Amino acid sequence: MKIIVCMKQVPDTNEVKIDPVKGTLIREGVPSIINPDDKNALEEALRIKEKFEDVNVTVLSMGPPQAENALREALAMGADEAIILSDRQFGGSDTWGTSLIIASAINKIGNYDIVLCGRQAIDGDTAQVGPEIAEHLGLPQITYVSELQIKGNEIVAKRAMEDGYYVIKTKMPVVLTAIKELNEPRYPSIKGIYNAFKERVITLWNINDIEIDKNRIGLKGSPTNVKKSFTPELKFKGEIITGTVEEASRKLAVKIKEKQVG
Ligand SMILES: Cc1cc2nc3c(=O)[nH]c(=O)nc-3n(C[C@H](O)[C@H](O)[C@H](O)COP(=O)(O)OP(=O)(O)OC[C@H]3O[C@@H](n4cnc5c(N)ncnc54)[C@H](O)[C@@H]3O)c2cc1C
Structure with a gap:
């Protein structure tokens, strides 16, 4: 079984700085972490790996070169492979452009059974990328997953609602988005950290490594535009x-x- 976990590196703060001219996030100089929901997504993938035989967990992140640190942490937690999607031409992509780039990379990886995303990134906060990846790949999706079971080639997931739950069953391949109730992410071991930061290799893909229409990504190709950002x-x-x-x-x-x- 192949599981792909989409992981975003986010600023370790709620004080997201915004470029007043471009209306985009400024990442430089802000300490970064793995987006919290994405850690739950990875943890679930690792639990599936421990439960079933022959499971490969690949983590995938689109971002600037420093996103490699998030991927190394994922390797330290137990992921098998890590791929970073980094190219100047990806910069400025909105959620539709971002999801298109990620979906193209997932297509290139191929033969996957589960794509696991976090529900929402704490900086962009849209919760759009997971569902959009499913749309680009033409796959069923279950969002807000708080419990997961695999039965043969089917997934049974508990989807959290404001006032209750849905239990949804679908065939794999499937896109799932994780919420924090799904599990408690593990801490990496000392050995895991050493290997991840000293020995493991992270694959770098740029725009020429994936099949993508360059007119549909980046600031120019994105269908949405930030008109104004303010606190x-x-x-x-x-x-x-x-x-x-x-x-x-x-x-x-x-x-x-x-x-x-009173
Ligand atoms: C017009 C416009 C221009 C923008 N320009 C820029 C820019 O120049 N620079 C910039 O940094 N941002 C830019 N952004 C923000 C960027 O589009 C979002 O950060 C990105 O699409 C993810 O959206 P989100 O943070 O809302 O993620 P959500 O949709 O909330 O994330 C849900 C899940 O999707 C997955 N995911 C999301 N992003 C990634 C990723 N990069 N890699 C792997 N998995 C991921 C994760 O599993 C995550 O938990 C721009 C946005 C807009 C609308």
């Missing part, structure tokens, strides 16, 4: 009430009365 102004300021518990409680009670709450 909303704070409408209300918080106030810290000081003093002993009794004093603070009294002050708080006065303020609540003033505001006529």
